[in-house]
Amino acid sequence: QKEVEQDPGPLSVPEGAIVSLNCTYSNSAFQYFMWYRQYSRKGPELLMYTYSSGNKEDGRFTAQVDKSSKYISLFIRDSQPSDSATYLCAMKISGGSNYKLTFGKGTLLTVNP
Amino acid sequence: NAGVTQTPKFRILKIGQSMTLQCTQDMNHNYMYWYRQDPGMGLKLIYYSVGAGITDKGEVPNGYNVSRSTTEDFPLRLELAAPSQTSVYFCASSYGAGVDTQYFGPGTRLTVL
Numbered sequence: 001q002k003e004v005e006q007d008p009g010p011l012s013v014p015e016g017a018i019v020s021l022n023c024t025y026s027n028s029a030f031q032y033f034m035w036y037r038q039y040s041r042k043g044p045e046l047l048m049y050t051y052s053s054g055n056k057e058d059g060r061f062t063a064q065v066d067k068s069s070k071y072i073s074l075f076i077r078d079s080q081p082s083d084s085a086t087y088l089c090a091m092k093i094s095g096g097s098n099y100k101l102t103f104g105k106g107t108l109l110t111v112n113p
Numbered sequence: 114n115a116g117v118t119q120t121p122k123f124r125i126l127k128i129g130q131s132m133t134l135q136c137t138q139d140m141n142h143n144y145m146y147w148y149r150q151d152p153g154m155g156l157k158l159i160y161y162s163v164g165a166g167i168t169d170k171g172e173v174p175n176g177y178n179v180s181r182s183t184t185e186d187f188p189l190r191l192e193l194a195a196p197s198q199t200s201v202y203f204c205a206s207s208y209g210a211g212v213d214t215q216y217f218g219p220g221t222r223l224t225v226l
Contacts, residue, residue: 004155042219043203044203044217099161099207101156101215103155106155
């Protein structure tokens with residue numbers, strides 16, 4: 001079983017739709033959960049991160065973590081064509097000296113005007 | 114403040130050739146990383162460094178070498194290029210480990226023929 005599983009898509013939605021992106025993981029030691037956005041031919045950029053379980057909201061974006069199910073989600077409300085990108089989940093175990101990020105394979109999202 | 118810069122943007126190599134991918138950051142970050150991203154495969158860590166003079170292997174170090182003589186620069190050396198090294202290479206940096214954000218460069222697209 002892979003440490004982090006992410007459906008690669010592609011996912012195509014109309015403008016204004018609610019988008020749900022998901023990852024599952026197997027390592028119960030993961031404590032930090034991140035979502036990176038990567039535009040075509042660009043480097044990933046951090047979109048949101050959450051610690052442990054719960055929700056975090058930032059504008060149109062909401063990140064959810066369910067540690068009991070080992071499942072994380074990113075919701076995008078009122079999706080815009082500018083949200084078209086690949087979304088990568090990433091996870092890290094706790095510990096001040098720990099650097100290692102484990103990435104999902106990424107989901108390609110297209111928002112059609 | 115340019116962030117993380119990488120050169121070149123693109124390169125085609127013949128099998129057996131060598132090259133150095135350059136990475137520079139101007140954020141005074143201690144940690145620097147090299148990742149490769151293959152289509153549909155997510156990001157894999159090649160090497161990382163926790164400060165000048167200190168480097169260590171990541172998940173996929175074979176065929177690569179690094180050095181870190183200054184805080185700002187972290188070049189990646191490919192010796193005896195092979196088709197399996199065809200990939201997009203990303204350099205990243207962070208102030209520390211733990212929850213510190215990793216900032217990515219724009220990438221170098223390498224093809225080995």
